[in-house]
Amino acid sequence: MKNKNIFVLVLFGIFIGLQFFSPEKIDHGTNTPNLMNVPQDVNTILRTSCFDCHSSETHLRWYDKITPANFLVNSHIKEGREALDFSKWNTWPKAQRISTMYYSMNKILSGEMPIPSYSAVHSSAKLDDKQIEILKKYVLSLSPRKPAENLQLQSAEQQYNLWIKGELKKSAVKPSPNGLNYIPDYRNWKAVSTTDRFDNGTMRIIFGNDIAVKAIRNKNTNPWPDGTVFAKTAWKQLIKQDGSISTGEFLQVEFMVKDAEKYKKTKGWGWGRWKGNDLKPYGETHDFDNECIECHKPMTNRDYVFTSPLYLISQLTKIKKQ
Numbered sequence: 001m002k003n004k005n006i007f008v009l010v011l012f013g014i015f016i017g018l019q020f021f022s023p024e025k026i027d028h029g030t031n032t033p034n035l036m037n038v039p040q041d042v043n044t045i046l047r048t049s050c051f052d053c054h055s056s057e058t059h060l061r062w063y064d065k066i067t068p069a070n071f072l073v074n075s076h077i078k079e080g081r082e083a084l085d086f087s088k089w090n091t092w093p094k095a096q097r098i099s100t101m102y103y104s105m106n107k108i109l110s111g112e113m114p115i116p117s118y119s120a121v122h123s124s125a126k127l128d129d130k131q132i133e134i135l136k137k138y139v140l141s142l143s144p145r146k147p148a149e150n151l152q153l154q155s156a157e158q159q160y161n162l163w164i165k166g167e168l169k170k171s172a173v174k175p176s177p178n179g180l181n182y183i184p185d186y187r188n189w190k191a192v193s194t195t196d197r198f199d200n201g202t203m204r205i206i207f208g209n210d211i212a213v214k215a216i217r218n219k220n221t222n223p224w225p226d227g228t229v230f231a232k233t234a235w236k237q238l239i240k241q242d243g244s245i246s247t248g249e250f251l252q253v254e255f256m257v258k259d260a261e262k263y264k265k266t267k268g269w270g271w272g273r274w275k276g277n278d279l280k281p282y283g284e285t286h287d288f289d290n291e292c293i294e295c296h297k298p299m300t301n302r303d304y305v306f307t308s309p310l311y312l313i314s315q316l317t318k319i320k321k322q
């Protein structure tokens with residue numbers, strides 16, 4: 001019995017002695033403000049579960065301050081802050097904030113964060129399903145391709161229907177600075193192709209008139225016959241809740257009108273662009289179309305046309321139904 005008491009006493013002595021050794025001091029006290037533009041509930045979760053190691057603000061429990069636990073805790077904090085310091089959030093560019101949130105979400109879902117040995121002792125840092133749901137929802141909302149609100153979809157649908165019926169602009173549309181006239185009829189042409197630009201959130205539909213469609217059918221497209229017209233419309237993209245994409249705000253329409261003789265100076269095509277709902281002609285001077293030609297140049301040996309016609313895309317059926 002006596003031996004055991006001495007043993008405990010010695011252990012206690014060592015423990016007391018250990019308290020004279022402590023790890024290098026780190027600043028625990030600097031308050032970390034709420035993360036800018038992040039919802040309050042998300043802020044609260046990150047503060048409770050992550051800020052101890054990933055911010056300038058650390059709330060140590062009494063048991064964290066006891067040697068040897070403090071060595072472990074300090075090294076976690078030091079490494080954690082080095083890897084990710086949320087107190088610098090407000091200075092990060094938007095892209096960095098988004099990628100940090102994605103990365104954090106991954107670390108949480110894989111069970112790596114918060115560090116399990118830490119949350120085993122600090123139960124308040126543990127994340128429950130509800131908290132994980134809140135974080136997930138937030139991180140998904142950061143995606144640049146986020147679902148549109150119903151109201152937005154409704155007004156886009158309305159605008160699209162007006163556009164189909166040609167009512168978007170009733171008054172006369174001014175010609176392009178190079179003299180090319182606007183062709184309202186293109187809405188009734190066939191959609192020959194569509195491109196979906198994920199990078200800038202636009203959707204383009206390219207229409208061809210009857211001559212273009214016939215040329216496609218007869219594989220008579222290089223060069224395109226005189227009278228061929230292409231219209232390229234650009235819309236903002238809207239993502240529906242189910243992930244499907246539809247047209248949003250109307251941005252612009254561009255035309256290429258083929259006449260080898262008449263438009264000899266501009267590679268056999270008349271070029272024009274009309275922007276926005278009021279169809280304002282684009283370009284300051286009559287030779288603004290050099291800009292179009294410059295960019296279409298890679299297609300020189302395909303008569304300056306990018307589009308290789310692609311039939312029966314979903315847009316075609318959508319337009320036909322109207």
Ligand code: HEC
Nearest residue numbers: 049050052053076079080083084103104107113114115118
């Ligand atoms: C007990 C301290 C501690 C807690 C609490 C903690 N982490 Fe960490 N975290 C670390 C350490 C240490 C590292 C660096 C070593 C590593 O990657 O495992 C790290 C690394 C990370 C990284 C990787 C950073 C990089 O660039 O490699 C992310 C992201 C991360 N933590 C997110 C979180 C999130 C989100 C939480 C809260 C849900 C959290 N952590 C909670 C200690 C902690």
Ligand code: HEC
Nearest residue numbers: 195204230232254255256271272273291292295305306307
């Ligand atoms: C920055 C480069 C660029 C410029 C500038 C440009 N285009 Fe295009 N254009 C393209 C690309 C690429 C396509 C193929 C479809 C797509 O990716 O949207 C295209 C397609 C078109 C089409 C459909 C026929 C085809 O070639 O596929 C028309 C019509 C058109 N452009 C008209 C114009 C007009 C008019 C201008 C000048 C006001 C212009 N473009 C300026 C890059 C450009």
